[in-house]
Amino acid sequence: MVFGPASQLGVSLFEETPPLERFPNSSSEDLDVIIRAVYRQVLGNAYVMESEQAVVPESQFKSGELSVREFVRALAKSAAYSSRFFETSPRYRFIELNFKHLLGRTPEGLEEMRSHSTILDTKGYEAEIDSYIDSDEYQNAYGENIVPYYRGYKTAPERTMVEFTHMFAMLRGASSSDFKGSLAGKSAVLNKYVIQEIPVPIIPPSGGSVGDGWAFQEPDRTASTSLVGGGEQGKVYRIEVTGYRTKAKVNQISKFRRSNQVYFVPFSRLSEKYQSIHRQGGIISSITPV
CATH class of the missing domain: 3.30.1490.170 (Allophycocyanin linker chain (domain))
Incomplete structure (x- = not known):
């Protein structure tokens, strides 16, 4: 459940949209909806030009060669993802966005951030992406055919209030784009808050008045x-x-x-x-x- 009014917290669209899942009898139109949802989730709601579309993985997904999970993997390893979030962002900004895009939550603490930093140092970019998608957590939350979605803003057993507030610092409403960054620009949003395990104020997203x-x-x-x-x-x-x-x-x-x-x-x-x-x-x- 959401702690507080979803409309004021900027997550009403996420609450009102059920998870998308591919079924054996999914129509071509259904698959197109899923493809758009995967782009929106994995690329942080960023605008995708036609030249940046993952044409081959899209075709393989539609033909049944790729599951939703493997399509997510292909997109997260694509040049579109790398150029937006890896090549132009500091390390911890990249890692916190990987958590958001691929697991639907924020890092639990400094040790989790360090472990992924170590993966980047020792095994490289693709291994870092695989570490989320091949995790038991991903499999338990989404399986093979559910499009990843934001889960970190919901209250749940074993989730601390610190993690809950961190998600709202990362999730600024359904119209926000991770490519454009936050008020912090390309800097990590949670860096010191994760390190010191400090909660942050939950503020409604910017509005029109x-x-x-x-x-x-x-x-x-x-x-x-x-x-x-x-x-x-x-x-x-x-x-x-x-x-x-x-x-x-x-x-x-x-x-x-x-x-x-x-x-x-x-x-x-x-x-x-x-x-x-x-x-x-x-x-x-x-x-x-x-």
Whole structure:
């Protein structure tokens, strides 16, 4: 089950679409639907040009020579996948995307990331792809003829809240594209959060109006944070703010140079700062005591 309203979390389409499976009596139209679904899943919803289509594996799949699992393997080893996610991305970005595309979840922790990094070092790119598709987990979840789908956002026994929140950092709604990257660009989204096993705020995907919410991106080390007032009144609170935009036009970025900022505010000035942020067009993603 989904923890919270699927529509607000950006996963309603995934919830409303049942898994696709190839059957012995699947029609030509059914196979075309499955092929499109495999492209969408494996290539992270990226646009695929005609010249990038896996023509031979498609033909073999339609003729029954390849199962869904083997078609997934062929596409994940294709130049279209390699050029998008391997050749142009840092190692841990590539690995976290492999988990997302091929197993439908995020890495469980640092050791899992390290093991796949070792496979890349010692056995190479194709062995890394095989390590997901040949795993017992893949077989148990999808078998030979189910198209892989996103599972990591669902609550389940033995799944920690950390993993649950990490999936939402990677899954920014049904219209997002992994090829274009996240707010972090081509950098790994989960790197330090996986290493330190830190949960992240669950923020609705970016929308068409100011109130729809934006994903928060941690400022880099060169970005300044602000301490508002002193801490003489006791607790200090950390406020994460996203998507500063003007109120004049939808989605127009305001005069603020950075759209993600962090403030440290004493309790006595919390209400004042809260109102100030909203007047300036910011979206508060979280308020936590320091």
